[in-house]
Amino acid sequence: MRAPDLVLLYLLRRGLRCWVLVRLGLAVAFVATMSSPLAAGGLVGLGVIGLSLTVALLEVQRVRERAVLANLGVSLPTLLCALSFAAVVGEILLAVFVP
């Protein structure tokens, strides 16, 4: 069996971390406004995905990160897909399983 791609795993982990951070921040904001901290679906989901991807992209635009990814030959489409994957899957799961 082929071992998982280390670069891809690294990017997926970074995307997951950013999504969790954004979700935690939003949960606090939702609780403060008496809403469900796990509110999902529709515009909220899209907003969270967009925000998570933005945070992740800002992180990897720092010079050192950018150099690592560029020297590894990571293309922009791969970067966008890998960094947003966790947010997309997470939001779908929340929309399906959280009432």
Add this chain to the structure above:
Amino acid sequence: MSVEPVLVADCVSRTFGDRRVLSAASLRAVPGEVRTLLGRSGAGKSTLMRIAAGWMAPDGGIVRMDGEARLRWRPSVLARLGVFYLPDSGALSTALSIGAQLAMMAERFPGGDSPTEALERLGVAQHAATRPHLLSGGEQHRAELASIFVRRPRVLLADEPLRGIAPIDQERILQAFRALAADGCAVVVTGHDVAALLDSADHVTWCTSGTTYELGAPQDALAHHGFSSEYLGKSPRLGPQRRV
């Protein structure tokens, strides 16, 4: 017989706001050679390196890789063709250990040294599990060099790799550049440590007033009146102890 350059930034220009940093500047990376790009701060050396590495688009001019000319290359495309860019602020992420980053490089581009071999070669094997920003400047630079030996690029663009590190580390880094060039890599290095750079370079390019001059071998550069009077000044370190 002259060797054809593998990467060429040809007649590039770049303006930031009202300030024209580069106009008709060129950079050539030639296999088997260590080329040094020298010039005062603000002369445009780093801008020229970024353009050659695909990190920045020029306003004019072209970048040719393996004979294919484009106004701008994507860094990832150049990397896959064998270009490795070492920016002055570091080329390893602070988010992962050095060993993990070298393992990614080895997996993506097999054929170079193994991460362990490379770290041992540069004397930083004991720091494989450490994140780069926790090391001293010299150790960080050596760890970055280890990643280059894992990658074994065809072209290395190193922007000020000797800045702020001890002479012993500078010597080690320059030896590593020579070793890469001996294996056919085209090395281009910038910096202000003129004596050390001239000592290990095969060719000098002078960047001044937004353009570049190919001065040739270090002894020819030292004999160049404009380069000596406008850039070197009266540096006593460029005297008889030079290797050339």
